[in-house]
Amino acid sequence: MDRPSATRELFQGRWLQVVEETWPGVGAWEIVRPADAAAVLARTPDGDVLLVRQFRPAAGRALLEIPAGLLDMDGESPVACATRELVEETGFRHISIEPLAVVFPSPGAWGERIHLFEAETTSEPDGDPEDGIELVRLPFDEVVAEARAGRIEDAKTALALLLSASRGVGG
Amino acid sequence: MDRPSATRELFQGRWLQVVEETWPGVGAWEIVRPADAAAVLARTPDGDVLLVRQFRPAAGRALLEIPAGLLDMDGESPVACATRELVEETGFRHISIEPLAVVFPSPGAWGERIHLFEAETTSEPDGDPEDGIELVRLPFDEVVAEARAGRIEDAKTALALLLSASRGVGG
Numbered sequence: 001m002d003r004p005s006a007t008r009e010l011f012q013g014r015w016l017q018v019v020e021e022t023w024p025g026v027g028a029w030e031i032v033r034p035a036d037a038a039a040v041l042a043r044t045p046d047g048d049v050l051l052v053r054q055f056r057p058a059a060g061r062a063l064l065e066i067p068a069g070l071l072d073m074d075g076e077s078p079v080a081c082a083t084r085e086l087v088e089e090t091g092f093r094h095i096s097i098e099p100l101a102v103v104f105p106s107p108g109a110w111g112e113r114i115h116l117f118e119a120e121t122t123s124e125p126d127g128d129p130e131d132g133i134e135l136v137r138l139p140f141d142e143v144v145a146e147a148r149a150g151r152i153e154d155a156k157t158a159l160a161l162l163l164s165a166s167r168g169v170g171g
Numbered sequence: 172m173d174r175p176s177a178t179r180e181l182f183q184g185r186w187l188q189v190v191e192e193t194w195p196g197v198g199a200w201e202i203v204r205p206a207d208a209a210a211v212l213a214r215t216p217d218g219d220v221l222l223v224r225q226f227r228p229a230a231g232r233a234l235l236e237i238p239a240g241l242l243d244m245d246g247e248s249p250v251a252c253a254t255r256e257l258v259e260e261t262g263f264r265h266i267s268i269e270p271l272a273v274v275f276p277s278p279g280a281w282g283e284r285i286h287l288f289e290a291e292t293t294s295e296p297d298g299d300p301e302d303g304i305e306l307v308r309l310p311f312d313e314v315v316a317e318a319r320a321g322r323i324e325d326a327k328t329a330l331a332l333l334l335s336a337s338r339g340v341g342g
Contacts (some may be wrong), residue, residue: 002231002232003231003323004260010182010184011181011182011184011189013189013191013201014180014201014203015201015280016189016203016280017185018182018189020184021228023226023228025226026228029228029229030184030185030186030187031228031229032187032189032203032229034279034280034281034305037277037279039309051227053322055194055196055197055277056275056279057175057192057194057197057200057202057280058200058202058203058275058277058279058280058281058282059275059278059282060172060173060174062276063201065278070279099321100321101321101322101323101324101329102321102324102328103323103324103325103326104227104229104230104234104273104324104325104326105276105277105281105326105327106229106235106277106281106283106285106326106327107227107229107230107234107325108205108207108208108227108229108241109187109205109228109229109238110205110229110277110281111229111230111281112180112277112278112281113324114277116321128278132197141339147334148337148338150270150271150272150273150287150334150335151272152272152274153272153273153274153275154274154275154278155274155276155277155285155326155327155330156276156277156326158272158330158334159275159326159328159329159330160335162330162333162334162337163319163321163329163333164316165337166319166333166336167319167338
């Protein structure tokens with residue numbers, strides 16, 4: 001049961017597509033089918049986390065997040081997307097990168113999966129962040145404390161921080 | 172800058188609404204505006220977590236999640252929604268409940284916020300789970316280990332588990 005018995009397009013916009021899927025025994029559901037995404041918790045050799053602050057229309061304000069982007073280029077793998085977004089959004093290049101998890105951010109009606117990675121980067125950037133993006137470089141422990149206190153509002157960022165911290169501590 | 176300068180409805184379905192919002196300095200974005208949600212990490216007095224397994228059309232299969240639901244009833248508060256969903260989805264009632272965090276699951280184009288809570292419940296349920304929902308009762312430490320290993324696919328569930336575990340440990 002991994003394919004709907006019927007699919008009907010309800011809306012096709014510039015970026016978003018809404019479909020009605022009928023699943024056996026479940027019925028008809030409206031679902032948004034965006035591209036999947038990749039995101040990377042990147043740390044410098046001196047233990048800083050590279051975060052980006054940018055205005056998010058869906059939130060109505062700027063949020064502090066790990067670098068991330070959509071898998072909307074043909075054939076691009078999640079890890080290639082994560083390392084590309086890291087360079088584009090922060091100017092830093094990765095030295096090593098490992099998967100953390102693959103998660104559904106809101107599996108009721110939002111069909112996105114996010115591929116989460118953890119990377120070590122060079123000490124200094126090769127270039128500047130993209131326009132509209134502010135690079136925020138902070139000590140890892142400080143940002144993890146913010147996440148534990150519930151003050152990181154972006155779910156993928158909070159989750160990547162807590163996953164990384166719990167593994168580093170011995171889990 | 173917390174309101175768009177223009178909003179245009181692009182699609183109105185049975186449950187989902189897609190709008191185009193124009194933000195000063197940012198431009199026009201397609202955004203889905205679902206209702207916000209509440210979710211609750213519920214533990215019994217003997218240290219079990221109450222999870223629910225249900226088929227999720229957006230994921231194309233069943234996922235293991237903490238009880239959750241939409242704030243789609245007029246005037247219902249997030250905490251009232253969380254405790255109502257706990258009873259409806261598991262049959263257990265809360266004894267105490269505390270906020271964990273409020274997060275944006277995917278702030279690019281999905282305008283949902285999830286209110287995460289942590290609750291203590293009664294030892295035994297008052298009733299049965301809703302149709303289509305399987306109650307899964309597991310030791311807290313075992314489920315946290317699954318989350319740390321990246322094997323909990325629902326982001327809000329993994330995040331709530333790691334938040335709760337990191338606070339219990341002394342953070």
